[in-house]
Amino acid sequence: MLPRTLEKTLRKALKTFPAVLVTGPRQSGKTTLLSARFKETHRFVSLENPDVRARVLADPIGFLNEHRPPIILDEIQYTPALLHYIKSKIDEDRRPGQWILSGSQSFPLMQGASQSLSGRVAVLSLLPLSLSESQGLGGREHSLDALLGRLFSASGKSMKKEPKEVPLHDWVLRGAYPEMRANPEVDRQLWCSSYIQTYLERDVRQVLNVGDLNVFNRFLRLCASRTGQILNISELARDVGMSVPTAKKWLSVLEASYQVFLLPPHFKNFGKRIIKSPKLYFLDTAIATFLLGLHDPEATLKGPMIGQLFETAVVCEWVKAFYHRGERPELYFWRSKTGIEVDLIIDRNGRLYPIEVKASSTLLPPHTKSLTKWRALSGSAAENGIIVAPISHPFSLGECRAVPWDRMTE
Numbered sequence: 001m002l003p004r005t006l007e008k009t010l011r012k013a014l015k016t017f018p019a020v021l022v023t024g025p026r027q028s029g030k031t032t033l034l035s036a037r038f039k040e041t042h043r044f045v046s047l048e049n050p051d052v053r054a055r056v057l058a059d060p061i062g063f064l065n066e067h068r069p070p071i072i073l074d075e076i077q078y079t080p081a082l083l084h085y086i087k088s089k090i091d092e093d094r095r096p097g098q099w100i101l102s103g104s105q106s107f108p109l110m111q112g113a114s115q116s117l118s119g120r121v122a123v124l125s126l127l128p129l130s131l132s133e134s135q136g137l138g139g140r141e142h143s144l145d146a147l148l149g150r151l152f153s154a155s156g157k158s159m160k161k162e163p164k165e166v167p168l169h170d171w172v173l174r175g176a177y178p179e180m181r182a183n184p185e186v187d188r189q190l191w192c193s194s195y196i197q198t199y200l201e202r203d204v205r206q207v208l209n210v211g212d213l214n215v216f217n218r219f220l221r222l223c224a225s226r227t228g229q230i231l232n233i234s235e236l237a238r239d240v241g242m243s244v245p246t247a248k249k250w251l252s253v254l255e256a257s258y259q260v261f262l263l264p265p266h267f268k269n270f271g272k273r274i275i276k277s278p279k280l281y282f283l284d285t286a287i288a289t290f291l292l293g294l295h296d297p298e299a300t301l302k303g304p305m306i307g308q309l310f311e312t313a314v315v316c317e318w319v320k321a322f323y324h325r326g327e328r329p330e331l332y333f334w335r336s337k338t339g340i341e342v343d344l345i346i347d348r349n350g351r352l353y354p355i356e357v358k359a360s361s362t363l364l365p366p367h368t369k370s371l372t373k374w375r376a377l378s379g380s381a382a383e384n385g386i387i388v389a390p391i392s393h394p395f396s397l398g399e400c401r402a403v404p405w406d407r408m409t410e
Contacts, residue, residue, distance in 0.1 A: 001036045002182065003138035004029065005324040006126050013122040013326065014097035018090045021076070021117070022102040024126040025258040025283070026199045029178045030102045033126065034072050041070055042100055047082075048075040060085045069098035077103035083116040090120050104203070104257070122326070127258060128176035128284050130320040132409055134166060144325055148346065148353055151408060152383045152401075166406055168390050169297035172309050175286025176316075192290035196220070200259065207253050215240065219250055223260065224282060224291035228308030228315075230335070231262070231280040258283055261319050266332035266345045266352075279333055281312045283319065288312065310359040314388050314405060315344055318355075321409050334374060342374045342385070352378055354385040356400075361390050368400045 006022070010033075013020045022030050035044050045067055047053050056063045056079045064085055067073075076082065086099060101121070132138060173188060177195075180186050200220065210216045219240045226236065237247035254260045262278040282288035289309065294300045300309070315331070322329040330348055335341040346353040356371050371385030387402045394403050 001032055002129065002133055002136060002178070004033050004126070004133060005130065005138045005142065005320075006124060006326075007033065007037055007138075008142050009124060009324065009326040010100075013124065014100070016096050017120065017122040018094050018096055019086065019099035019101060019117055019121040020097075021121050021123045022100070022126055023123065023258075024104065025128070026104045026203075027177050027179060027195065028126050028128050028258075030104075030126050031074050032178065034074065034100060034102055038072060038100060042072045043067065043070070044072045044074065046074045047078045053078050056082055064089055069093075070100075071098070072100040072102070074102050075104075076101045087116045087120065090117070094120075124326055125258070125323040127316075127320045127323055129178055129181050130176070130324065130409060131166065131171070131317055131406055134176065134181050142325065144321065144327065144348065147321070147409065148348065151403065152353055152386060168310070168405070169301050171406075172285045172300060172306075172313060173289055173294070173297060175284040175289075177284060177286065180286065188286065189290065189295060192286055195287065196290070204253055204257060204259075207257075208250055210250075215242065216250075219247070221291045223251070223254070223280065224288045225305075226280050227260075227282045227288050228311040229280060230277050232277065259287070261316065261329075263315060263331055263333050263344075266334045266347065281315050281319075283316050285309055285313050285316075307359045310390070310405070311343055311357045314355070314357045314408070317409050318344065318346065340373050341370050350381060352382045354382060356385060356387045358387055358389045363387060363389055363391070363397055363402050365398050368398050371400055372398070 010020060010022065022034065024030055031046070034042075038044075045052065047056065060079075060082055063082075069089070073082070073086075086101075090099065099121075130138070174180050177191075180188060180191055204210075204216075208216075219242070222236060222239050233247055233251070234244055236251075237244045240247065242250075251260070251262075255262055259282065261281045261283050263281060264278045265276055289295075289300060292305060294303065294305065300306065318331055319329050322331070330346060332345045332347060333341070333343055334345055342354045343357045344355040346355070354371055354374060356367070358367055367387060368385070371387070375382045375385060385400045386408075387397060387400055388405050388408050389402055391402060391404050394401060394407075396402075
């Protein structure tokens with residue numbers, strides 16, 4: 001099993017919380033992480049098993065008396081009512097680290113956790129593999145502050161070339177779900193098709209109570225075509241053929257189930273009119289490219305979507321960097337009506353870390369124009385910016401630094 005950054009976060013949480021809930025999209029590696037890394041300290045019970053689930057529903061108290069902590073209850077979303085009984089057990093014995101719960105994100109699960117286990121549970125999120133995790137470097141540098149300090153340092157001497165690299169086309173097309181990333185023999189198109197049918201069309205549609213599958217598929221594809229772009233919800237609703245409230249509801253479920261991420265604008269009064277809509281990103285480029293009908297590496301890299309897809313890949317790496325360390329992503333973008341834009345701003349401890357994303361390997365001084373202008377407007381809180389691009393080595397570009405895309409969060 002590839003090392004996961006969340007493991008350190010999870011072990012830290014188990015030292016102080018009676019229960020830890022690990023959520024995330026299906027197939028992100030939750031079961032593998034828990035069964036492989038905690039089997040020596042916690043017994044493992046999967047609630048996906050129909051027989052086990054029937055036992056829980058028939059006699060929850062008897063089930064918990066039979067399966068005492070320390071315990072891992074996997075796929076807890078199948079029996080959200082069990083959380084009320086777990087609360088009673090925790091109140092009887094509040095020793096930390098006794099309960100590890102996992103489940104794919106769902107509204108009944110999170111509602112039950114917030115109502116039943118408030119103050120008793122740490123909620124963590126496991127997304128698909130980060131780039132560093134796919135290279136076997138998961139958790140090597142656990143501190144976000146140290147990571148940002150190294151990345152934005154003037155010298156960049158601590159950036160070391162790692163032997164294992166991931167080609168950009170491979171990352172964009174195959175994405176980061178562990179099964180596809182760990183086994184190159186897995187057929188990408190078959191896997192993505194199955195994932196969409198079994199998860200998005202089944203689970204998400206059930207929550208949304210969608211009757212017309214064609215409308216839902218059209219909604220997914222049009223969302224994919226907007227990855228890396230500012231979201232115009234009215235335009236999206238019009239193109240799908242639905243009302244704006246329905247489009248907002250469907251999008252909120254995709255966001256809650258870790259399929260998309262909405263990057264909010266950074267609000268500062270720079271004397272410019274700021275665009276207030278968020279930017280939409282799919283959290284895995286394999287799903288996005290499949291929905292877009294992109295399957296050929298050369299056509300993808302040279303096609304009109306590569307800029308949006310590359311930006312999506314970069315932004316998602318930072319989303320994972322925060323979530324896998326147990327933190328809410330303090331990530332933003334900035335764009336004025338006059339066209340000055342910074343693709344990504346990390347707001348941390350009173351400092352602003354700006355990142356520009358360029359899909360070109362040929363970088364020139366004009367590429368720093370937006371970073372330079374934004375920094376002049378933002379004041380002393382802003383760090384010198386970096387440009388993330390498909391290059392092989394970091395180098396200086398005026399007051400900014402250019403950084404290889406596959407080494408920015410290692």
